[in-house]
Amino acid sequence: MAETPKRASRRRKSAPNDPDPPASQLVSFSAEPELIVMARPDAGLRSTPSGPVSLAGAGVEELNRTIDRTGLKLVPLFGMEERISASLASVRRASDIDVPDLSCFYRVEAPAAALEETAKELNELSIVEAAYVKPPTVPPLYKIKLEYLDLDRLIFEWLRGTDDFSGRQGYLDPAPGGIDARWAWTQPGGLGNGVRVIDIEGNWRFTHEDLTQNQGGVVGSGTVHNGVDWRDHGTAVLGEISGDSNLIGIVGIAPNTNIRAISHGTIGSAAAIRQAADLLSPGDIVLLEMHRPGPLHNFAERNDQEGYIAVEWWEDDFAAIRYAVARGVVVVEAAGNGAQNLDANLYQTRPSGFPSGWTNPFRRSNRDSGAVVVGAGAPPPGTHGLTWGADRSRLGFSNWGALIDAQGWGSGVTTTGYGDLQGGNDEDLWYTDFFGGTSSASPIVTGAIACVQGALKARGRIPLSPARARELLRASGSAQQAETDRPVTQRIGTRPNLRQLIPQALQDISYTGVQFTGNLAANQTQRWFTFNWPAHWHVVWTVVPTTPRPGGPQIRWKVQVERASDAFITYWIEVTNVTNSSVNIEGRFAVLGY
Numbered sequence: 150m151a152e153t154p155k156r157a158s159r160r161r162k163s164a165p166n167d168p169d170p171p172a173s174q175l176v177s178f179s180a181e182p183e184l185i186v187m188a189r190p191d192a193g194l195r196s197t198p199s200g201p202v203s204l205a206g207a208g209v210e211e212l213n214r215t216i217d218r219t220g221l222k223l224v225p226l227f228g229m230e231e232r233i234s235a236s237l238a239s240v241r242r243a244s245d246i247d248v249p250d251l252s253c254f255y256r257v258e259a260p261a262a263a264l265e266e267t268a269k270e271l272n273e274l275s276i277v278e279a280a281y282v283k284p285p286t287v288p289p290l291y292k293i294k295l296e297y298l299d300l301d302r303l304i305f306e307w308l309r310g311t312d313d314f315s316g317r318q319g320y321l322d323p324a325p326g327g328i329d330a331r332w333a334w335t336q337p338g339g340l341g342n343g344v345r346v347i348d349i350e351g352n353w354r355f356t357h358e359d360l361t362q363n364q365g366g367v368v369g370s371g372t373v374h375n376g377v378d379w380r381d382h383g384t385a386v387l388g389e390i391s392g393d394s395n396l397i398g399i400v401g402i403a404p405n406t407n408i409r410a411i412s413h414g415t416i417g418s419a420a421a422i423r424q425a426a427d428l429l430s431p432g433d434i435v436l437l438e439m440h441r442p443g444p445l446h447n448f449a450e451r452n453d454q455e456g457y458i459a460v461e462w463w464e465d466d467f468a469a470i471r472y473a474v475a476r477g478v479v480v481v482e483a484a485g486n487g488a489q490n491l492d493a494n495l496y497q498t499r500p501s502g503f504p505s506g507w508t509n510p511f512r513r514s515n516r517d518s519g520a521v522v523v524g525a526g527a528p529p530p531g532t533h534g535l536t537w538g539a540d541r542s543r544l545g546f547s548n549w550g551a552l553i554d555a556q557g558w559g560s561g562v563t564t565t566g567y568g569d570l571q572g573g574n575d576e577d578l579w580y581t582d583f584f585g586g587t588s589s590a591s592p593i594v595t596g597a598i599a600c601v602q603g604a605l606k607a608r609g610r611i612p613l614s615p616a617r618a619r620e621l622l623r624a625s626g627s628a629q630q631a632e633t634d635r636p637v638t639q640r641i642g643t644r645p646n647l648r649q650l651i652p653q654a655l656q657d658i659s660y661t662g663v664q665f666t667g668n669l670a671a672n673q674t675q676r677w678f679t680f681n682w683p684a685h686w687h688v689v690w691t692v693v694p695t696t697p698r699p700g701g702p703q704i705r706w707k708v709q710v711e712r713a714s715d716a717f718i719t720y721w722i723e724v725t726n727v728t729n730s731s732v733n734i735e736g737r738f739a740v741l742g743y
Contacts, residue, residue, distance in 0.1 A: 676722065
């Protein structure tokens, strides 16, 4: 990026209406592919300093010979196997959510050029369940080229310092154009108070002048990616969510949220997700600012991003997201900029090297990661003098499908970084008017969730579970609109509306009723079950006899609970007649609230 005079405000040329302005190229985002190995779950594979061993007595000789011959290194992807197994057992007990066995995953350290051949060789080994190469992870960025900006008309501001650009942040405005963040700020906790977010991507500029409050810096063990483009991207994301509330620059959607970052560099995306989950508490948020090439072009990297898809399609990323969701952490995932129908049969086909039991997570009837998946919609026409199509219509690069839960602005986002709104020699003073992609859309949804969680916390309420957050986003908001060749059937979901979301999340309910009736013979025990109860409801069960018989107890009951899915509970109610006569009973419920 060319330097401009210090604190120069760049003014935009008039530009024609263009539903899909040219995108910046992604050649500057250099990242490495990953080779992931899954051991057979029953093998009990363990990595030791002297090489892999099997607790179950499975043969590891072939694997060790391959390691000795190729010089590759097998590293537990999610940490030492015994520790991750103990952590996983604890999470499963606490959540009743099925989580894949993270102890089976390994990352192979080998030269990038040798990964594909190594994967084929490893797949021939009996102890290996799967071995596959993941294309490099890059940001889902779609940014207007700087040709749309008049770089010759510079207004020097040597004395004034940074202007207040918050009036340019239309996504903060009332719905339907924005998400009504300014209204949320008037509510107790609505600034994101007490909420923590971890952004996972490549690099950030935590020293930016508008990122001095509530910033936790880079955590985790991943090494950040070098380059101004990586830094600009992360800095722009931070600004959208938690930019400082002051008199200069921009302001974040949830400025009181504490935000930290973990880089996927050197550790990979799945390991970064697991590290983030372990640093957060139920109701906190992980943001996945990444996508990668999918099967459309045989997983090849492309500057136009066509065919790039959400990362949960790969088995290790799916497992890591499930782990985070089981811990109660809300995962917000960019849908990707590949212009893909994620419902297409292409994504039903198991790629070479994937485990035999793999099913397509883009179809939640197969299996569900639990993430909130975000598409990119057009901002209101005339934003910064440009028009990308009808407000809230799918932008042409955005992936779409039944998987997508909500949308955010995918173009025209004013935030920190890049320097096309305010540039100069100092990156800490840079701002942009044109951050875009599912890169810009996902932080908008993240910020909205943070505002809701803060409002709940301020009232002493339990924060939204991942399933409840997704349910509310789908049940509210400003509806998607159609654009030429982009009908609403190409689903990217609604744009959040905090004036709806917060009251719905705070709503108290109190329902009572009779769910079942029955008859028990003398001394008989019988069990009833009742299903599809929302998991976030607080339900109390009582069973009472309806056959009068004074003189002593007639029945006893106990309630057992099944977490049938992330979203629903099944109650199993066992009732015993403790008398020598038959008795009629009814099972009563009371929903105390949610």
